[in-house]
Amino acid sequence: MVHSSSQLWAKHIMDDIHVKAQLGRYPLRGFSTFQRVPHFDELVFLSTGLTRVPLEGYKEKCNTRTVIGSRFAKEPLILETPIYISGMSFGALSRSAKAALGKGASKVGTATCTGDGGQCEDERKFSDKLIYQILPSRYGFNPRHMLGAQALEVLVGQGAKPGSGGLLMGKKISAVIAEQRDLPEGIDQRSPTRHPDWFGPDDLSIKIEQLREATDGRIPIHIKLAACRVRDDVKIAAKIGADAIVIDGMQGGTGASPDVMLDHTAIPTMASVTAAREALEEIGLYGKVSLIISGGIRNGADAAKALALGADAVAIGQAALIALNCNKHIPGVTDYPKEVGVEAGYCRYCDTGKCPVGITTQDPKLEARLDPDEAGDRVANFLNAMTMEMALIARSVGKSDVHSLEPEDLAALTMEASLMTKVPLAGTDYRPWENGKKSHGGKKCI
Amino acid sequence: MVKLDASKLSLRELNTSLKKACVLGEEIHIANPGARHNMAVCILSKCRITFDGSVGYYCASMLDGPDVLVNGNAGWGFAEHLYSGTVRLTQNASLAVAASIKGGEVVIEGDAGARAGIGIKGGLLAIGGNAGYLTGFIAQKGRIIICGNVGDAVGDSMYESLIYVGGKVASVGTDSRVTDVTADETKWLGETTERLKLKTRKGTSWKKVESMKTLYHFDKLKLKDRHVV
Ligand code: SF4
Numbered sequence: 001m002v003h004s005s006s007q008l009w010a011k012h013i014m015d016d017i018h019v020k021a022q023l024g025r026y027p028l029r030g031f032s033t034f035q036r037v038p039h040f041d042e043l044v045f046l047s048t049g050l051t052r053v054p055l056e057g058y059k060e061k062c063n064t065r066t067v068i069g070s071r072f073a074k075e076p077l078i079l080e081t082p083i084y085i086s087g088m089s090f091g092a093l094s095r096s097a098k099a100a101l102g103k104g105a106s107k108v109g110t111a112t113c114t115g116d117g118g119q120c121e122d123e124r125k126f127s128d129k130l131i132y133q134i135l136p137s138r139y140g141f142n143p144r145h146m147l148g149a150q151a152l153e154v155l156v157g158q159g160a161k162p163g164s165g166g167l168l169m170g171k172k173i174s175a176v177i178a179e180q181r182d183l184p185e186g187i188d189q190r191s192p193t194r195h196p197d198w199f200g201p202d203d204l205s206i207k208i209e210q211l212r213e214a215t216d217g218r219i220p221i222h223i224k225l226a227a228c229r230v231r232d233d234v235k236i237a238a239k240i241g242a243d244a245i246v247i248d249g250m251q252g253g254t255g256a257s258p259d260v261m262l263d264h265t266a267i268p269t270m271a272s273v274t275a276a277r278e279a280l281e282e283i284g285l286y287g288k289v290s291l292i293i294s295g296g297i298r299n300g301a302d303a304a305k306a307l308a309l310g311a312d313a314v315a316i317g318q319a320a321l322i323a324l325n326c327n328k329h330i331p332g333v334t335d336y337p338k339e340v341g342v343e344a345g346y347c348r349y350c351d352t353g354k355c356p357v358g359i360t361t362q363d364p365k366l367e368a369r370l371d372p373d374e375a376g377d378r379v380a381n382f383l384n385a386m387t388m389e390m391a392l393i394a395r396s397v398g399k400s401d402v403h404s405l406e407p408e409d410l411a412a413l414t415m416e417a418s419l420m421t422k423v424p425l426a427g428t429d430y431r432p433w434e435n436g437k438k439s440h441g442g443k444k445c446i
Numbered sequence: 447m448v449k450l451d452a453s454k455l456s457l458r459e460l461n462t463s464l465k466k467a468c469v470l471g472e473e474i475h476i477a478n479p480g481a482r483h484n485m486a487v488c489i490l491s492k493c494r495i496t497f498d499g500s501v502g503y504y505c506a507s508m509l510d511g512p513d514v515l516v517n518g519n520a521g522w523g524f525a526e527h528l529y530s531g532t533v534r535l536t537q538n539a540s541l542a543v544a545a546s547i548k549g550g551e552v553v554i555e556g557d558a559g560a561r562a563g564i565g566i567k568g569g570l571l572a573i574g575g576n577a578g579y580l581t582g583f584i585a586q587k588g589r590i591i592i593c594g595n596v597g598d599a600v601g602d603s604m605y606e607s608l609i610y611v612g613g614k615v616a617s618v619g620t621d622s623r624v625t626d627v628t629a630d631e632t633k634w635l636g637e638t639t640e641r642l643k644l645k646t647r648k649g650t651s652w653k654k655v656e657s658m659k660t661l662y663h664f665d666k667l668k669l670k671d672r673h674v675v
Binding site for chain 1: 457458461462483484487488490502503504507508509510522523526527529541542545546548561564565567568584586587605606661662663664665667
């Protein structure tokens with residue numbers, strides 16, 4: 001086929017070279033990958049017919065309650081929906097955004113997560129359930145805050161930029177953020193990639209024992225991994241004592257990252273679920289170690305598909321920010337072209353601190369555009385809508401519990417999705433991955 | 447005085463007993479620590495704890511208040527995340543001693559391994575002997591004193607911390623440099639080492655390692671240095 005312009009040297013490729021020729025370094029941005037990669041849209045549910053009976057939406061309940069981390073913890077994390085808000089730092093996000101996420105999550109009985117930079121007081125105040133992240137930087141780490149949390153999450157990597165540390169640009173290191181992180185005000189902060197006090201699995205197993213001693217074994221300990229060598233990493237994390245494993249796929253969002261990392265590292269979220277589930281099955285810990293999936297979960301269908309493939313819960317970041325108002329034009333308030341140079345809907349400039357809707361900024365004037373109460377209501381509504389979508393799908397395939405969704409409820413629309421998830425291509429019973437073996441814990445896909 | 451025999455207790459029993467006694471402000475003596483990991487973790491009240499022997503990883507970590515003395519050696523992450531109080535070790539510390547401390551004082555009478563004082567956010571780490579590779583890596587605030595020699599890449603990518611070295615500096619890390627100490631700093635070093643009972647060589651000529659702050663702003667970096675961000 002002859003195209004009217006070069007496929008190899010497309011406009012965005014030339015723009016990228018022009019930017020690098022100007023900057024002398026890699027460009028940074030927020031949001032998530034721009035690559036088109038296989039995602040949950042390539043799966044569909046096989047709802048009922050004569051082989052399965054659907055449940056009645058108006059009278060037959062569908063359970064969404066979710067228990068995370070009951071492997072060792074005396075007080076596992078109990079959520080009313082299998083969706084919670086993933087770690088996003090106070091610093092990357094404004095105080096109002098953290099408060100709104102806490103309010104929204106609490107309204108629907110779910111949790112938020114601190115992210116880098118320590119605990120934001122407002123987030124703690126408004127989050128009934130808070131997951132306290134322990135990161136390589138240890139910015140703002142406080143043992144008293146840790147003891148007040150409902151779960152701990154040791155961050156090893158994130159899908160947006162695995163193997164590289166967090167970035168927070170100078171415009172966002174306000175006096176408050178500088179004090180919280182013990183950094184000079186206004187610097188371009190680069191977080192370390194490796195933890196200061198452990199390197200490999202053997203050390204991390206001792207670190208986990210330390211956290212368990214610190215908390216008297218009361219609360220779950222999660223390990224968050226970027227989706228790279230998922231099978232090996234999941235087995236190691238389970239072996240060294242994680243109560244829950246969070247796998248963050250390449251579609252995971254970020255406040256700031258080199259775009260080369262966003263677009264060229266980690267594997268797609270969908271592919272990571274089956275790999276993680278099989279890894280746990282192989283070591284006999286599937287169902288004992290909780291599996292949480294994040295990275296580009298946009299709606300109840302994505303979440304339901306993640307659960308069907310093997311997850312116990314999902315975490316959302318970018319979708320929650322969009323519920324807060326990210327990329328929404330507010331008449332009489334925002335002027336996206338003037339403020340960030342693009343129309344609403346095309347913004348990904350969280351790294352600049354100029355967020356037109358007050359979410360990813362430390363500028364008090366911009367932050368005032370986000371009302372934490374109203375924004376919290378939007379987050380609660382969105383979480384509720386997602387949960388309803390999941391329950392609707394579950395009932396349509398005859399399940400009274402979203403956790404009963406299984407790979408056999410799915411069909412793949414593309415060969416890639418089929419091979420990544422081991423779900424047969426729609427309309428076929430073709431299983432090239434089997435080679436005589438059965439997948440999905442020995443259950444045959446129909 | 448509360449006396450605990452670590453060899454007769456599970457780790458959880460030992461830590462629970464310690465926490466209970468510490469809340470009452472007791473003085474606690476622990477016999478036979480046996481270099482076990484994770485002893486005296488996350489104690490947030492004032493008390494006095496003595497270990498009669500060597501300890502493993504993360505001993506005396508995440509503390510806010512206690513005064514701890516370990517008569518022996520220590521494994522990785524000794525006294526990490528100290529908030530307030532004092533932690534003293536009579537012999538040598540392994541990797542990442544005092545990692546990420548926010549306050550208080552950590553005193554090592556012997557040598558410290560690599561990454562001593564990594565990412566500290568305040569407080570004081572004082573080492574009577576030598577310290578290893580990447581000491582003070584990415585340290586943010588607070589001070590480190592090394593009475594002996596220090597290994598390669600000291601103070602790499604450091605922010606506002608200051609490192610004082612009585613002996614030789616093998617090499618400085620990215621963005622750090624060796625400078626002279628001021629008269630006030632010399633006085634403070636003399637008083638502090640004396641107060642902490644750390645021996646310094648006669649006529650010690652102190653050197654200071656500090657950040658050059660060239661990594662603070664990405665776009666002000668010279669082209670050849672931009673690989674570091
Ligand atoms: S609107 Fe704000 S949160 Fe959304 S992409 Fe732009 S800067 Fe980021």
